[in-house]
Amino acid sequence: MENGGNIVSTKKPAWIFSILLPLIAIALILTADALEGPKTAYVGVLAVVPMLAAVFGGTISTAVISGITLASAAFFGMLASDGNVPAQNVRLVIIALVGVLAIWAARQREIQEKERAEIRIEEVRADLLEHHSTTDALTGLLNRRGLEEHLSQGRSPLFFVLVDCDGLRTINQSFGHSAGDEFLNTVGRRLASSFPEAVVARWGGDEFVVLIYQESEDVENHIERTLQEITQRDVHTQSGMAPCELSAGITPWVARRTIQEILMSADQALSEAKKRPDGKLARLLSM
Incomplete structure (x- = not known):
């Protein structure tokens, strides 16, 4: 949409979905865990957060969210441990593995999007070349x-x-x-x-x-x-x-x-x- 000579985009910023939304999910999950207990029972749910970041964000933002998720789970476990240390360690390993998988998935999505974008650019370039090869540059008529x-x-x-x-x-x-x-x-x-x-x-x-x-x-x-x-x-x-x-x-x-x-x-x-x-x-x- 154009307003006063400036282009106003109606597309929501990517960081809202790739960073802000995962951070809100981390906060909500840990808050629910702290309020309802048994403590650290919900920590495993944090494994979905890196995947959420991978859906909307790129490799770097997904890596940041994965690191924050793992650090939050470990820190929360130290403050609110229910005594089941082995279970907590298993949760942390799962979160770490899911984080690595999320980073890989985000990277693969970026590669595919780049390839699709390059294909579209080549198609547009081919159309332009075809247009210029059959159109007179001065008058815009057929040549x-x-x-x-x-x-x-x-x-x-x-x-x-x-x-x-x-x-x-x-x-x-x-x-x-x-x-x-x-x-x-x-x-x-x-x-x-x-x-x-x-x-x-x-x-x-x-x-x-x-x-x-x-x-x-x-x-x-x-x-x-x-x-x-x-x-x-x-x-x-x-x-x-x-x-x-x-x-x-x-x-x-x-x-x-x-x-x-x-x-x-x-x-x-x-x-x-x-x-x-x-x-x-x-x-x-x-x-």
Whole structure:
């Protein structure tokens, strides 16, 4: 839970269960022994205390509690001996043995918890590596590998759109590469929000890919109108406003063709779009 910028934990401190609770148990057991008798009859019950510490605490805290338990039993036996010294000695031996066993059990639990934690860390690390290997670091969109893995899952799109940021070189030269990164980030967000049912990826450099899955009677014109709307707004960067100049090549997806062949068709359509004098937007290449 977060309060005023600080994180407030609702988890109880471990020392309450691993140290305080066993100490309270020792006090209660010896008090009951002293009040009810016969004296030292309850001392053997103290053998459960080190195990209680081992359940909640670590090796060190369990060793401390085991030592306190044995010392308390021996000291209480000297003050309140019932004359049965052999029985008291047996109780002390049992408490000592249980204490050693409790320390060993706590250590084994720590080792297992560490191993489980390392496994979880490795799983998270593997997930992060997989995420970074398929995600573009700048825009957060899929990268080329991520797009290829998406396409390998079997569902084929209807159209493959290759988008080129025409003015990126000018922006880099005029405003700097930081502004160019801002421009690419904005274009990526606009594409993703303008095509919510599509898959948007950064193909590399100044190129993006949009996979269109939504069926529509007027899908080609819809794609072109959407791209035109994106370019109507300039891109705000820290160094100034930059015109959102895009070219796009659109090609239908044909299942019998490889992604390289479809990419070549989209790239050909993109080249045709760049030759157009009316804004260099979408150009459909029929197949």
